Amino acid sequence: MSDPVLRVEEVGLSFGAVAALSQVSFEVGTGELFALIGPNGAGKTTLFNLLSCIYAPTAGTISYLGRDMADYRPHHLAGLGIARTFQNLALFPALSVLENVLVGRTHLMRSGAIRAGLSLPSARREEKANRQAAFEALEFAGLSDVAHRPVATLPYGLRKRVELARVVTMEPKLLLLDEPVAGMSRTERSEITALVRAVHERFAPTVVLVEHDMSVVMSLAERILVLDFGRTIAIGPPQEIQANPEVIRAYLGEPDPEEVEA
Amino acid sequence: MSSFPRSALAGLGRHPARLSTVLVVIIGILLPFWVDAYWLSTLVFVLVAALGALGLDVLTGRTGQISLGHAFFLMVGAYTGGYLGVNLHESALFWIPAAGIVAGLLGAVAATTAMRLRGLYLGIVTIGLVYIGQWVATNWTTVSGGSGGRTLAVPGNGTFSFANGLHLGSLSITENGLYYYTAFVLLALGMMYVHNLGHSRVGRNMAAVRDRELAAAVLGVNVARTKTTAFIVSSIMAGVAGAMYGSFLSFVTPGQFDLLLSIQYVIIVVVGGLGALWGPLLGAFFVVGLPALLQNEAASLPFLEGGTRTTGIPVTDATDLLYGVLLIVFLLVEPRGIVGLAHRIGSLVRRRRATPKELGVVPSLTQEG
Amino acid sequence: MKTFALQLFSGLSIGAVYALIALGFTVIFRASRIINFAQGELLALGALLTSSLISAHGLPFWLAFLIGAALTAAAGFAFQTLVLRFAVGKPDFTIVMLTLGLATVLAAALDAGFGAYPRSNGDPWGSSVVHVFGLALLWVQVWTIVTAVVLLVAFRLFNKHTKYGLAMRSTAADTEAAVAVGIPLRRVHGSAWVLAGLVACVGGVFLGGFPNTVSPSISDVTFFAFPAIILGGIDSTTGAVVGGFIIGVVQQLTAGYQPTYAAFLGQDFYIAAPYIVMIIVLLVRPYGLFGSRPAERL
Numbered sequence: 001m002s003d004p005v006l007r008v009e010e011v012g013l014s015f016g017a018v019a020a021l022s023q024v025s026f027e028v029g030t031g032e033l034f035a036l037i038g039p040n041g042a043g044k045t046t047l048f049n050l051l052s053c054i055y056a057p058t059a060g061t062i063s064y065l066g067r068d069m070a071d072y073r074p075h076h077l078a079g080l081g082i083a084r085t086f087q088n089l090a091l092f093p094a095l096s097v098l099e100n101v102l103v104g105r106t107h108l109m110r111s112g113a114i115r116a117g118l119s120l121p122s123a124r125r126e127e128k129a130n131r132q133a134a135f136e137a138l139e140f141a142g143l144s145d146v147a148h149r150p151v152a153t154l155p156y157g158l159r160k161r162v163e164l165a166r167v168v169t170m171e172p173k174l175l176l177l178d179e180p181v182a183g184m185s186r187t188e189r190s191e192i193t194a195l196v197r198a199v200h201e202r203f204a205p206t207v208v209l210v211e212h213d214m215s216v217v218m219s220l221a222e223r224i225l226v227l228d229f230g231r232t233i234a235i236g237p238p239q240e241i242q243a244n245p246e247v248i249r250a251y252l253g254e255p256d257p258e259e260v261e262a
Numbered sequence: 263m264s265s266f267p268r269s270a271l272a273g274l275g276r277h278p279a280r281l282s283t284v285l286v287v288i289i290g291i292l293l294p295f296w297v298d299a300y301w302l303s304t305l306v307f308v309l310v311a312a313l314g315a316l317g318l319d320v321l322t323g324r325t326g327q328i329s330l331g332h333a334f335f336l337m338v339g340a341y342t343g344g345y346l347g348v349n350l351h352e353s354a355l356f357w358i359p360a361a362g363i364v365a366g367l368l369g370a371v372a373a374t375t376a377m378r379l380r381g382l383y384l385g386i387v388t389i390g391l392v393y394i395g396q397w398v399a400t401n402w403t404t405v406s407g408g409s410g411g412r413t414l415a416v417p418g419n420g421t422f423s424f425a426n427g428l429h430l431g432s433l434s435i436t437e438n439g440l441y442y443y444t445a446f447v448l449l450a451l452g453m454m455y456v457h458n459l460g461h462s463r464v465g466r467n468m469a470a471v472r473d474r475e476l477a478a479a480v481l482g483v484n485v486a487r488t489k490t491t492a493f494i495v496s497s498i499m500a501g502v503a504g505a506m507y508g509s510f511l512s513f514v515t516p517g518q519f520d521l522l523l524s525i526q527y528v529i530i531v532v533v534g535g536l537g538a539l540w541g542p543l544l545g546a547f548f549v550v551g552l553p554a555l556l557q558n559e560a561a562s563l564p565f566l567e568g569g570t571r572t573t574g575i576p577v578t579d580a581t582d583l584l585y586g587v588l589l590i591v592f593l594l595v596e597p598r599g600i601v602g603l604a605h606r607i608g609s610l611v612r613r614r615r616a617t618p619k620e621l622g623v624v625p626s627l628t629q630e631g
Numbered sequence: 632m633k634t635f636a637l638q639l640f641s642g643l644s645i646g647a648v649y650a651l652i653a654l655g656f657t658v659i660f661r662a663s664r665i666i667n668f669a670q671g672e673l674l675a676l677g678a679l680l681t682s683s684l685i686s687a688h689g690l691p692f693w694l695a696f697l698i699g700a701a702l703t704a705a706a707g708f709a710f711q712t713l714v715l716r717f718a719v720g721k722p723d724f725t726i727v728m729l730t731l732g733l734a735t736v737l738a739a740a741l742d743a744g745f746g747a748y749p750r751s752n753g754d755p756w757g758s759s760v761v762h763v764f765g766l767a768l769l770w771v772q773v774w775t776i777v778t779a780v781v782l783l784v785a786f787r788l789f790n791k792h793t794k795y796g797l798a799m800r801s802t803a804a805d806t807e808a809a810v811a812v813g814i815p816l817r818r819v820h821g822s823a824w825v826l827a828g829l830v831a832c833v834g835g836v837f838l839g840g841f842p843n844t845v846s847p848s849i850s851d852v853t854f855f856a857f858p859a860i861i862l863g864g865i866d867s868t869t870g871a872v873v874g875g876f877i878i879g880v881v882q883q884l885t886a887g888y889q890p891t892y893a894a895f896l897g898q899d900f901y902i903a904a905p906y907i908v909m910i911i912v913l914l915v916r917p918y919g920l921f922g923s924r925p926a927e928r929l
Contacts, residue, residue: 074476075480075482077482078481078482079482083481084480086477090477090481092473093473094472094537095466095469099466103466103467103478104482106463106466106484107482107483112491113464113491113495116459116462116463116464116465117458117462127463170482
């Protein structure tokens with residue numbers, strides 16, 4: 001693959017004697033929608049946390065746009081163009097929906113305590129422009145009606161959408177989605193799946209998706225990596241993965257034929 | 263540049279100046295003419311404490327950094343103001359802001375501890391600030407006058423001095439009144455600033471750091487800078503408040519700036535309402551004003567020691583007891599403090615006022631069933 | 632040399648008290664992950680109760696001590712059951728503030744109830760000394776160290792070998808898992824506060840021994856125990872004890888030698904010294920000598 005956005009080479013992570021991940025390798029090309037799947041405890045979240053620089057791998061390297069990510073910490077991500085959602089939702093309860101999304105734009109803004117506190121014209125202009133951008137992201141996610149509501153008053157499904165709006169407004173090159181449909185009803189799942197597809201089509205970021213729900217993964221992903229016990233057991237396009245006996249053996253919830261398809 | 267007043271007002275005008283704020287300001291301006299010297303002086307203490315508490319609220323209420331070191335920054339402000347005003351004969355227009363700036367610089371240094379430490383560890387290190395500060399103050403006698411204490415200057419310039427009051431034609435403002443208006447203006451400026459901050463990028467970052475620090479970092483919030491900003495803003499306000507406090511008292515000793523003072527400020531922000539703009543002022547009224555009220559009425563309250571009665575509970579103990587109980591009650595029942603309570607009452611009132619039809623209780627005659 | 636040995640011994644004695652105070656903090660912290668800011672007031676309560684049982688009611692020291700300890704333990708238990716229990720699930724900041732509220736209430740109640748004047752702790756040793764290796768050691772300090780060591784050993788045995796001890800350690804490690812396994816959380820929390828109260832009373836009574844006195848302000852001493860727990864690591868009982876002894880010795884030696892050998896550090900340095908030591912340690916090891924980094928959930 002020429003100039004992959006993400007290159008993971010022989011990556012391993014051990015906590016003491018326990019190897020959460022070992023010898024995982026894959027590449028993700030520009031604009032690709034790549035999925036990580038596997039049974040519970042397979043190491044998907046661990047790998048995700050490695051990609052978010054929360055841990056450093058104990059073996060192997062992860063490179064983003066050619067640079068070794070071991071040099072980076074979580075607070076570098078936004079500036080590098082990497083945005084992620086959180087499985088357990090990282091929304092800030094004291095803030096409104098719009099303000100939560102605006103937090104994502106903080107690395108694109110420069111007003112500090114002096115300019116903002118004194119309400120100088122430059123700060124007000126910047127605030128206005130960024131509010132507009134955040135609002136557009138909300139509109140894209142179908143949340144413009146609830147923009148000013150405290151985010152804690154929203155139902156779970158809408159809150160997941162706020163997280164999506166937030167990563168959209170961060171204008172990322174690499175989008176990391178952590179179980180975007182976890183805990184959702186069937187309708188919510190298809191809505192979110194459609195939204196993720198829309199994001200991918202409209203803004204063309206590279207997407208790495210961790211997900212349990214097989215039908216969602218099958219309908220969205222261009223290539224899939226299957227993990228089990230911290231190791232790769234298969235990697236390839238959806239049709240290959242579906243037919244792979246190893247994968248079927250490790251885990252396969254048959255996608256419900258009644259599920260809404262792409 | 264005259265853009266600050268205009269833009270500050272515009273900042274306030276983004277959320278159209280509500281009638282209540284204007285009313286409060288008007289009452290605030292007229293108060294000194296309605297109360298006696300005792301109450302006026304109490305109000306000065308209330309406003310100065312509110313300014314200090316406003317700073318602590320930015321640090322603790324809005325940014326979630328536990329600090330029991332506020333007394334240290336108040337002390338730095340008081341001694342800076344004192345030294346510059348008395349020893350170096352500087353004008354109050356200089357030593358008041360200078361007190362803030364010096365405290366702010368030390369706040370930036372203290373912020374470095376918050377980078378590596380969280381929660382309880384941070385809280386205990388801030389306790390250390392108080393003890394170390396008191397030790398420095400006891401020994402750096404040129405600035406502090408040692409454990410015996412030092413005097414602070416009364417603002418003034420040549421023949422004009424706060425001590426003489428101000429006479430404009432038939433209008434007469436006492437010394438207490440002048441202190442009151444100074445504190446009033448400083449608090450108003452502080453509150454406008456914090457209001458603007460709260461609705462800005464910085465305010466959102468502070469809330470993010472307070473609520474989910476690691477996620478905030480992943481989203482691009484510069485956590486270190488946010489915490490440092492919070493410490494600096496907080497200690498600047500504490501410094502100014504400390505200088506005003508010292509000047510009004512005209513004399514300070516290291517022993518005054520102890521851990522109990524820090525705790526008193528924490529109680530003010532919690533009881534007032536963490537993260538709420540009016541919280542610090544309401545909390546200050548309560549925590550600083552109430553003992554003054556009880557002291558005044560001690561003779562008529564049978565269980566208090568006061569007036570001619572030597573038996574009964576000393577007023578300070580009674581108020582401390584009350585605070586402790588209130589703190590506990592508020593924390594369990596209304597964690598958003600007095601402001602939260604006011605909101606609750608407000609929404610209750612609004613709901614009562616709505617007609618039954620609006621609430622959908624009485625079905626409309628045009629509907630079925 | 633003799634002076635040094637005496638200073639050291641004094642340091643160990645005060646260190647023993649700090650170790651007990653630190654133990655009180657750690658027990659509650661391990662059970663519920665909160666710092667009990669009222670620990671100092673519990674100490675004062677125990678000391679004042681014991682002292683007044685002796686002077687006002689003429690009880691023998693041991694009996695007064697036992698009753699005082701029981702009452703202080705009951706006070707701790709009462710606070711946990713009547714107040715803290717309703718704060719389960721609230722953020723740590725709120726719960727810490729609740730203990731601060733208790734501290735404020737207790738401080739005011741003790742001041743109003745007992746009066747702010749110094750009194751004797753009523754121990755039977757007074758200023759008597761025992762001669763060991765040519766040194767005149769205060770009996771009360773000997774007993775302080777002995778009692779503290781016995782209590783610490785007893786606690787260690789309790790922790791390791793009884794069901795309750797195991798329950799407490801499990802709760803400290805993972806509250807959710809502990810509940811899932813059926814550990815009675817309320818009882819664990821309750822016992823933690825009972826232990827904290829007992830240990831506070833013991834610390835308070837011994838702290839009030841010669842040449843000190845007992846008064847409501849005796850609670851201030853806990854603020855010197857804070858560096859001890861931080862130094863040792865907030866969640867380690869070994870750390871608390873080690874930290875306590877270190878701080879006690881450092882403080883005593885500083886008070887004894889600093890005015891002569893490091894006069895430039897000025898007056899009252901022994902008050903700042905424990906915190907300066909603590910800050911230096913934290914710069915190198917942000918979780919103390921024995922403490923561990925808390926897990927952060929994303």
